[in-house]
Amino acid sequence: AQSVTQLDSQVPVFEEAPVELRCNYSSSVSVYLFWYVQYPNQGLQLLLKYLSGSTLVKGINGFEAEFNKSQTSFHLRKPSVHISDTAEYFCAVTHGRSGGYQKVTFGTGTKLQVIP
Amino acid sequence: DADVTQTPRNRITKTGKRIMLECSQTKGHDRMYWYRQDPGLGLRLIYYSFDVKDINKGEISDGYSVSRQAQAKFSLSLESAIPNQTALYFCATSDFSGGIVDTQYFGPGTRLTVL
Numbered sequence: 001a002q003s004v005t006q007l008d009s010q011v012p013v014f015e016e017a018p019v020e021l022r023c024n025y026s027s028s029v030s031v032y033l034f035w036y037v038q039y040p041n042q043g044l045q046l047l048l049k050y051l052s053g054s055t056l057v058k059g060i061n062g063f064e065a066e067f068n069k070s071q072t073s074f075h076l077r078k079p080s081v082h083i084s085d086t087a088e089y090f091c092a093v094t095h096g097r098s099g100g101y102q103k104v105t106f107g108t109g110t111k112l113q114v115i116p
Numbered sequence: 117d118a119d120v121t122q123t124p125r126n127r128i129t130k131t132g133k134r135i136m137l138e139c140s141q142t143k144g145h146d147r148m149y150w151y152r153q154d155p156g157l158g159l160r161l162i163y164y165s166f167d168v169k170d171i172n173k174g175e176i177s178d179g180y181s182v183s184r185q186a187q188a189k190f191s192l193s194l195e196s197a198i199p200n201q202t203a204l205y206f207c208a209t210s211d212f213s214g215g216i217v218d219t220q221y222f223g224p225g226t227r228l229t230v231l
Contacts, residue, residue, distance in 0.1 A: 004158075032217045034219070036222075041224075041225075042224055042225070043120070043206055043222035043223050043224045043225050044206065044208075044222040046219060046220075046221070049217070049219060051217055101164065101166075101172065102212075104161075104218075106158040107158055108156055108158045109156075109158060
């Protein structure tokens with residue numbers, strides 16, 4: 001079984017400050033990890049994904065995430081946030097079995113509020 | 117134009133009514149999904165379809181049915197809506213083209229309120 005935990009339901013941060021959104025996962029096998037962003041009144045948009053290789057993954061809009069297998073974490077970071085980053089962020093995990101249905105488990109989301 | 121579209125975007129209905137939510141995609145993907153999103157619960161899978169003849173239940177299919185009319189169209193129906201089906205509904209697509217992992221692409225969502 002796989003699970004995802006996003007401990008912070010809301011994260012307020014001042015504009016131009018750095019931010020880290022935390023994601024921890026649980027799985028007995030290898031996993032593949034995603035971060036999605038949901039802007040107000042919109043669907044989920046893929047920010048970045050970790051499949052293999054370098055543990056530091058760069059995504060769109062200046063976001064990056066680091067896969068840490070020993071700590072089973074995939075935290076999302078941005079060095080300097082903008083008002084436009086105000087949104088809800090979802091971490092997701094899958095086992096990625098070849099061919100068949102790949103169950104994707106989503107976290108409960110973290111609302112990032114950027115304060116002017 | 118959006119790759120994944122959903123209609124309607126908002127719907128208010130009454131308990132007991134039949135409701136259909138529609139999803140269309142121009143991405144050419146074979147795989148399509150319906151999720152519902154509730155505050156504090158993340159996204160939960162209702163149904164998924166790998167092609168027109170392949171439809172499967174997800175985690176929370178009770179009270180819902182689907183129809184895959186074509187590769188590009190996947191509809192979700194609530195035969196007799198109830199208030200606890202009030203939620204945000206998302207359609208998604210993916211294209212497993214022999215790689216390791218599906219990546220899902222989401223529509224803008226339909227906000228459904230059942231009174």
